[in-house]
Amino acid sequence: MPDFYSKVGSLPHVPDDLTIPQFILDYAHPIRPERPNGVPWLVTDRSGRKIHLDEIQRRTNGLAVGLKEKFSIGSNDPVLFFSTNHVDYPVCMWAVHRILGIVTPCNPSLTVPELVKHLRLSKSSLIIAHVDFLDTVCAAAREVGLSTKRIIVLPDQDSQTVNLTEFVSVDDLVAQGLKSHNTVEDVKLAPGEGKERIAFYSSSSGTTGEPKIVQISHYAFIANVLQIASLNKVNEEYDDWEKRRYRSGDACLAVLPFYHIYGLVLILHFNIFSAMAVIVVPKFNLKEMLQSIVKYRISSLMVVPPQVVLLCKNPIVNNFDLSSVRAVLCAAAPLTAELYDQLGQLLPNICIGQAYGSTEATGVVSMCPVEQKCGMFGGVLAPGVVGRVVKADGTLGDYDEEGELYIRTPAAATGYLNNDAATRDTFADGWIRSGDLVKVDKNHEVIFIDRLKEIIKVRGFQVAPAELEGCILDHPFVGDVCVVGIPHAYSGEVPLAFVVLTADGMNTAEKDGEGIELCSSPLKHVADNKASFKHLHQVEITDAIPKTPSGKLLRRELREKARSLAQSAKL
Incomplete structure (x- = not known):
């Protein structure tokens, strides 16, 4: 099977001798729209100050x-x-x-x-x-x-x-x-220097293991902005202008953080490149977000699944006029089919799309194309991206066959900072190994199925189980531990820890009766030492952690057990 290529055209010229501010502030790229007179670049959400x-x-x-x-x-x-x-x-x-x-x-x-x-x-x-x-x-x-x-x-x-x-x-x-x-x-910069000169050290858990720092060059960053702009045809004339997803002069609400690759590339730089005003929101609050949509006549929302949950579930939404919204993009984690349908019922006249990407690919790999009003999968590959589906036996997958997604893109990061082993594992022979199980259908849509590796995505943020396991093992009552993700209605996933007690822990459990203290103690230990999005949702005491003969954790077994526990809790 040949490699999968973008169906939305070729990548426009990517300058390799520019820094990001030169490109964003000064460079007139052929596909860049003209900014209408009076349209600001940035606006402070609360005061309305225009910059x-x-x-x-x-x-x-x-x-x-x-x-x-x-x-x-x-x-x-x-x-x-x-x-x-x-x-x-x-x-x-x-x-x-x-x-x-x-x-x-x-x-x-x-x-x-x-x-x-x-x-x-x-x-x-x-x-x-x-x-x-x-x-x-x-x-x-x-x-x-x-x-x-x-x-x-x-x-x-x-x-x-x-x-x-x-x-x-x-x-x-x-x-x-x-x-x-x-x-x-x-x-x-000298010709080609933009490909080598690093612009960002961005946080990522990679596809496995401890958190890492991804090295992103000026060229890779500029390439991804141009990939997104080209895929969305931001400077092309086509029918139905009023329903066009992103238009020069529009306003986008920046409620997602700029320190995350989604906020950094898409919400900030892509929208500015596309001659849109970015309304800068310091901290997400549903009511305030709804007020801002009305106040600024927001046309584009770029969100994550937990925010879609609030839009669909919270009755306060019915008190606000959201008719200005033309497009909702959901990324950073997959949107469930149920939420997709609920959002369509809430806003029946809008474009709803998803995007798939990673920090290692400097943001977007695939996205819902403009010709498709609504897309409930990961979209089509962006211009310049080549994809492979590598099956479990190492052969290449055809349409509708499952396997790990390999990506080749001009927006690829240069590797992980001071981590040659992880770089070799993820960036192999010009390909990025995504660690994600996908299939590509005959419409060229990337359909995300599951993560092959261990990463847990909490509200779009990556949480490395190994990091939490290291923290939990510092607890004096914990002899062994395995952390897995379980589905959660609001956060997408949350961490659950299976814990094997030490002898002292067992003695304490016997005194405690039902082990309530033992379950709460690791929860508190993680809460005291880790950021809030990494906090444990649940602790389960177990007799042993299943492992391979070489000592590798068999997460799949515990993940299935965790999902059964979560389902039982619902029942």
């Missing part, structure tokens, strides 16, 4: 000078970002890229030990942090020996003042840079 290109360029350039002068940030220096969504988030990223630094976006719900690990792995010597997370950032900085003077503060986006004299703010640095007589020369 246009001239302000973005001025602040980006001023901040780049400030970063270089005050902190000596330069080529290949990693800068860690620890913030919720903010209109200055892209400004900070583009400023770091202007001086050829590397942006390391982190989930601000990480605990101090998790952030310490990330700082050490990325070797970041500077942190840009939202004011709300300074306690965590300062504690982590002290742990790694980083001076708190190397922390730059982002204020609340609706209140541009920070009364913290011991820290420098982004506004301070912008002002310093604009007053300086120095400038940051806009570096012209």
Whole structure:
């Protein structure tokens, strides 16, 4: 069987000598739509403050000078970002890229030990942090020996003042840079240099094992933006303009975080490239999201399954006029057929589509095509993407045959930071091994079936069972453990731990009667040490963990048992 290719055309030219800010702020690509007069690039959700290109360029350039002068940030220096969504988030990223630094976006719900690990792995010597997370950032900085003077503060986006004299703010640095007589020369990359120069250290659990840092080049990032834009025909004329999915001048609500590859590529950069206004929401709240849809006449929603659950289940939705919404894209985790149908009943006149992708592929691999009003699967391969379905016996699958999806794409990451073994395992001979069981139907749709590896997806975030198992094994009563994911109506999946007790644990269980304390203790242990999206949903005491003769956990057996437990709980 030949490889699967995109059915929506060829990939347009991808410049390999540009940085991301050069591409986004200055470059007139042939498929890029014109931005209508008066349409802002960014808007603060609560206050409605509009930010246009001239302000973005001025602040980006001023901040780049400030970063270089005050902190000596330069080529290949990693800068860690620890913030919720903010209109200055892209400004900070583009400023770091202007001086050829590397942006390391982190989930601000990480605990101090998790952030310490990330700082050490990325070797970041500077942190840009939202004011709300300074306690965590300062504690982590002290742990790694980083001076708190190397922390730059982002204020609340609706209140541009920070009364913290011991820290420098982004506004301070912008002002310093604009007053300086120095400038940051806009570096012209050599031909092909964009493929090698790293733009992002993005978090991922990969397809197995502990969390990893994915190295994404400027070229790969630009390529994925162009793949999405080309697939969606953002600058082409075609029939039924009023029902067109993404139109220049429209507004998209940015409720998903910019530190996640979905928010970073699709919601922020693709929408800006497509001449749409991005309404920046610092934190998701259903009622406030509905109010914003009405206030800004939002036409495009890019969401994850838990948000679809709330839209379909919460009666408050009926109090709001959602008639402006033309398109809903759901990604980061599969949307169930039941939720897909419920969303269609709630908003019968809209386009509903899904997308499939990964951090390793710098975002989107496949997406519902524009010719298809609604698509309940993973869509068709984006231009420039080649796919293979590799069956269990190593042969290549035909249409409607199941196997692991292999991907070849110009948007492929260069590998994992300081992890050659994982890089060799996932990035093999020019292909990305997805670790996902799929099939491709005769309409060229990618249909996701299940994950071949262990990763648990909680509200779109990847959780590595091995990470939680390591944490749980630190508990004095735990002798062995296996963590699996179980279906959950709101989160998609949640972690469940099968625990084998030590002798001391067994004695405590006998005293406790039904082992209630033993079940709650590992729950609390994980809650004390891990971010909220990694918290255990349930603990089951078991006599033994099934393993292969070589000691590998037989997760499939426990996953089936866990699903039976979850089903019994429903009954």
